[in-house]
Amino acid sequence: MQKSLKVNKNSPQVGLIDGNGMQSEAEAAASAETQLERATENLRGLVLRGAFPVDVKLPETRVAELLGVSRTPARLAMAALEQDGLLVRLPRRGFRVRSFSLDEVVEAIEVRGELEAVAARIAAERGLAGEHRARMEACIGRAEVLLRHAEFDAARRGEWCRMNVDFHDALVGACGIRPLRAAYAKVNLVPLASPRDIMFNVAQPALTRRQLEATHEDHTHILEAILARTSTRAAALVREHAYRSGANKRRNFPDIELRRMVIETPGVALIRTGEADAADVA
């Protein structure tokens, strides 16, 4: 029996798209050059979606099997997700899925806000360059188009998330500080902390719309402040914007009805509900 049996068919095991239609990992996995990248993004999707119980050991054979690859890329993918903070390595016992407290999510959003505030200040001081300015202005326009519609179906939710990611990425990119981008990317790895992770409270559409409109106004004022070169105001607005995002998450999360509706929002499954910050090893 030769090894050329090629058990792995690159089978499309995990083609799910998330509840907001973002298709994030799916996209990344599709455009992946190597099998490892596919495996990593597929595994990330599985983990964020709660395919594995939290705080429980994750056997690499099962991962390999689920991903349709051998143990080598599966192990590499697990190592990558460990670096992202989603998995914890138990010295000689493999990996387990890490859980996050809601507090940590909110903290991550606030740290993100601080980083974005620095970016906004620098962008305002240096002046906003063409490409980044265009991207941010385009986001304002996209938001206006979306807000004209009364209903937000999955496609519009996805488009809103993409718009939001674009706006924030353009802001952080605009300052041109590479280490700032790296730190920003790092805090965005905390589940639900990234601008992509918007919880649409389908149980309370009126509340959701108010939140989206507030977001849009924030964006408008932030861009305006940057263009006016009022760096302190821009930074303050960005901080407040992040604060609101964290507050929204805190308000929306406990709504059990909501959680049932947006359970596909990647990362929700990893947030501990209720009790204390139990086994929370680094």
Next chain:
Amino acid sequence: MQKSLKVNKNSPQVGLIDGNGMQSEAEAAASAETQLERATENLRGLVLRGAFPVDVKLPETRVAELLGVSRTPARLAMAALEQDGLLVRLPRRGFRVRSFSLDEVVEAIEVRGELEAVAARIAAERGLAGEHRARMEACIGRAEVLLRHAEFDAARRGEWCRMNVDFHDALVGACGIRPLRAAYAKVNLVPLASPRDIMFNVAQPALTRRQLEATHEDHTHILEAILARTSTRAAALVREHAYRSGANKRRNFPDIELRRMVIETPGVALIRTGEADAADVA
């Protein structure tokens, strides 16, 4: 010929200690549970020390050979250093060592300063808890002891670096914001950007002493401001402290004499000198 030949003897290939006597990777590699951790830390040391030419492909066979392990852990170690930003992955062509501009180092230090400033503000607002306060006060004491000596030999330089790392880590740890710690750790991965990476300008001992005394005074005032619960002042002092650190690096780096003397300071070898930000792919 069975595979149990065990070519790898866990041979102590890279037991060098750096110019400041920090023995950082050496320590980590020694206390490592698994061979992969040893390989990773040894490889990190080699890369930071400039054992491989910058911006040039790094064949995994050579890495495996140098580390005395097989290709599997070598590859895993390279993947880990990629996550740390020290190596860049070329899709189907392995890895290469990344170079950094001096500008990026200074930027990383400034971002670090912003994060530490947030930590200081929060610590001041919440009050400094026992353990962290004790660690920071101990650092003040250690610095005073060291400054009583006129000469800074390698051992004292190492102790100074450890003291500095301790102070900054305690500050960031004091606020209790885990995502802040993660972001802080991320920017510290940029070579020369961490509080550990102090360049002792042996060519100008008087200048060096002034810089160390200034550092000590900064630390004293920062701790004082936090204890006095003056959060804004604490944050401002921390920002200024980081600014000075970046300015010192900028001032010290071009000194070619110095660079020859402190070439063992990990990371110096990765900084591009002179010309433009050449091939700087993300």
Next chain:
DNA sequence: TAAGGGATTTTTGCATGCAAATTCTCAAGC
């Protein structure tokens, strides 16, 4: 019946073999 200890089974960690991709070599053609 519960606890302790040892043997079996599972799982991790690492080395290695193979196929595909890339890079290198070198000569032929413009």
Next chain:
DNA sequence: GCTTGAGAATTTGCATGCAAAAATCCCTTA
């Protein structure tokens, strides 16, 4: 002389086998 392309030689990426560690199970004993 310089470019170009076909074949050779590396090198990467992945699957798999083996040994050691961990987890589990089962039996003995109090």
